[in-house]
Amino acid sequence: MKSSSSSRAQWEFVLAAIVLLSLMISAGMTIGAQLKEARVTQVIKEVQLLPTQAAPRPATVNDNVRDGTAVRTGADSRTELTFTDQTLARLGANMIFSFNEGTRNLDLGGGAMLLYVPKGAGGAKISTAAITAAITGTTVLLEYHPYAYIKFISLEGIARVFLKHYLGESVLIYPGQMAHRQTRCNHSARAGRCRS
Incomplete structure (x- = not known):
């Protein structure tokens, strides 16, 4: 037995x-x-996909956006991208956005973005010339104008924002809090270097 x-x-x-x-x-x-791609789920007015190996083309709903393809919105335009884990990025007017496959690194060249990362979906890192923000299970608003200011608002969850050019400096942004900083750009910034 x-x-x-x-x-x-x-x-x-x-x-x-x-x-x-x-x-x-x-x-x-x-x-x-x-981590490999996002799908365009909404297009309002002028939105272009900018593949690295091809000419820019207008974005349409259900287009796939992969690593190496940036998204650019025109004046009074906006778009929405949904990743396969239901992470959602809403991009405002006059913005350039890209992400790096396999890393969850989102690059914002300028403009405004709402980013929702569901709990349990893993984190994301948002980078601009002025800051880098690490978020997990968070909803944030980010507005970046290279020659004026950067604004970061946490709507849900906690985010850690690192100031570039200030080694080791970071701040926690709790729900309902906002960080706002003037960007100090000079003639060298117009050549691609902007300090926060």
């Missing part, structure tokens, strides 16, 4: 290990898929 219950316990252990391994593999595959 003992050998029968011992065999059954071993079988249950092996079965549980297989189920756990399958779940871990499928979770890893899902996370890998989440």
Whole structure:
């Protein structure tokens, strides 16, 4: 009788290990898929996709945006991108946005953006010439004008904002809080270097 219950316990252990391994593999595959692309879910007025190896073209709903393709919005224009993990980026007028595949690094060249990262979806890093922000399970508003100011608002969750050019300086932004900073740009900034 003992050998029968011992065999059954071993079988249950092996079965549980297989189920756990399958779940871990499928979770890893899902996370890998989440980081590769976004889908255009809304286009209002002039929105262009800027692939690195091709000419710019107008964006349409359901276009895929992959690493190496930036999104540019025109005056009075906006768009919405949805990632496979339901992370949502709403991009305002006169903005350039891109992301790096596999890293969750979002680059904002200027303009305004609402970013929603669901809880449990992993974090994201937003970079501008003035700041870098690390967010997880958060909803934030970010407005960046290279020759004027940067504004960062946390609507939900906590974000950590790092000031570029000030090694080690960071600030936690809690829900309902805002960080606002003038950007100090000079003639060298127009050549691609802007200090916050």
